[in-house]
Amino acid sequence: MSGRGQRPEEPRPITPPDPTLATRPVPPTRSYIARSFGPAATSDIQRTARSMTELEAEADPATHPQAPENYYPSVDETRKLLKEVENWAFVEDDPTWGYYVFVTTYSDSAREKLPQALANWVKVAQKCLSIGTLPIYSDEAFRRFKFNVVEDRDALDGASVDRVREEFRAQIRGLHLGEGDNEDDDPGTSGFMPPARNQACFLLDEAAITMLADIGSLPDDAVRFYRTYNHKTVTVVDGFWDRSRQDPRETYRGVGQLAVAGIFIPLMAERDVSS
Numbered sequence: 001m002s003g004r005g006q007r008p009e010e011p012r013p014i015t016p017p018d019p020t021l022a023t024r025p026v027p028p029t030r031s032y033i034a035r036s037f038g039p040a041a042t043s044d045i046q047r048t049a050r051s052m053t054e055l056e057a058e059a060d061p062a063t064h065p066q067a068p069e070n071y072y073p074s075v076d077e078t079r080k081l082l083k084e085v086e087n088w089a090f091v092e093d094d095p096t097w098g099y100y101v102f103v104t105t106y107s108d109s110a111r112e113k114l115p116q117a118l119a120n121w122v123k124v125a126q127k128c129l130s131i132g133t134l135p136i137y138s139d140e141a142f143r144r145f146k147f148n149v150v151e152d153r154d155a156l157d158g159a160s161v162d163r164v165r166e167e168f169r170a171q172i173r174g175l176h177l178g179e180g181d182n183e184d185d186d187p188g189t190s191g192f193m194p195p196a197r198n199q200a201c202f203l204l205d206e207a208a209i210t211m212l213a214d215i216g217s218l219p220d221d222a223v224r225f226y227r228t229y230n231h232k233t234v235t236v237v238d239g240f241w242d243r244s245r246q247d248p249r250e251t252y253r254g255v256g257q258l259a260v261a262g263i264f265i266p267l268m269a270e271r272d273v274s275s
Helices: 052-058 077-090 108-130 135-143 161-173 206-213 222-229
Strands: 035-037 097-103 145-150 200-204 233-238 255-259
Touching: 035 108, 052 077, 052 135, 077 097, 077 108, 077 135, 097 108, 097 161, 108 135, 108 145, 108 206, 135 145, 161 200, 161 233, 200 206, 206 233
Parallel strands: 097 145, 097 200
Antiparallel strands: 035 145, 200 233, 233 255
């Protein structure tokens, strides 16, 4: 059916910011001591991380677990991830990768389920890293992976997306990663750069924690795995989104739902939702 003569879609109003940010503002910087989950939380990865030069010298397509004859390095997402992480070294001397996770619920049930939820999410990440790549790359990428989990009942219990975004920005500013981060700068900005963990974060509420805690065994088949886990999502918050610059004709509002199997590219894989 032709759309001729139909009225153009009206711009969607931009919702106002969380009013509690005015009455209970987030400090310009934070120094949360995050709890880390994942192999890189405990291993001596700073000393044992292997360079891409080493890995590529030992990479053997014959070790590809599915179809060695169809392995192409140029489309290997795990290999690309490792190269990206190595390129981040000029920003911060940290060979790990992962994301900040802000917990916004503190019920007894949520606190009890949280460790299992994160262990399951790490397990899903390990499965993702093993698909379409060689063991030498997937093993190294997984060794370097961790979630930095921020828990603070007073600051985060019931926090809105807007508040989580401001808390995340304050945490990154507190790391003083960019040259622009000094007391003479606008406190609302920062010179922080990639890695991705400095650009976006995850928000875990009661429903997300329960969903992750209930994950059971993972299918061996990659197609079945993605069919199942592309429909289980968590909230991802864009730390760079600026309400004052939002075009009402655009649907993206700085927050989305990301498949738990899609942690490689949180800002590209998200599905838009209202903010």
